[in-house]
Amino acid sequence: MDWKIEVIPVPVADVEKAKAFYSEQVGFVVDHDTRTTEETxxxxxTPPGSGCSIVIGAPTGMAPGSLQGVQIVVDDLDAARARLAEGGVEAGTIKHYDKDGGLAEGRGGRWNAFVFFNDLDGNGWVLQERG
Known part of the structure; x- marks a missing residue:
């Protein structure tokens, strides 16, 4: 039996601004934009090539900006970081985890290269390069 994560709810303060950020700046594809009620x-x-999507606007029970550490795996971290920069997204430098568990500058070897960025509300994302 397969267990697949399909959707991750992301708590945001402004759905329209968050939609623009994720679609126009980060490059996610808008699958649907639906009003279920006048207020909702x-x-x-969906990130390009991903089998898992995010959803904004759904009640999450979390404060905007409280989601941290969702990882997106990419084949080329430099290209992904450049895509974020082209969209006006502030992304950190490439970092790796050192032997003490702290973050250090540069790549650290197979599967040990990361770029961190936040959305408009402070939800934290991590790009990880596939080794």
Whole structure:
């Protein structure tokens, strides 16, 4: 039996601004933008090539900006970081975890290269390069 993560709810303060950030700046594909009630608007977005999407606008029970550490695996960390920069997203430098568990500058070897960035609300994302 397969268990697949399909959707991750992301708590945001402003659905329209978050939709623009994730679609226009980060490059996620808008799967749907649906109003379920006058007050509730659900937007599902998917990273290119991913089998898992995010959803904004859905009640999460979390404060905007409280989601931290969701990792997106990419084949080329430099290209992914450049894509974020082209979209105006502030992304950190490439870092790795050293033998003491702290973050250090540069790549650290197979599967040990990361770039961190936040959305408009402070939700924290991690790009990890596939080794």
């Amino acid at each position: 608007r659900i937007v599902q977005l």
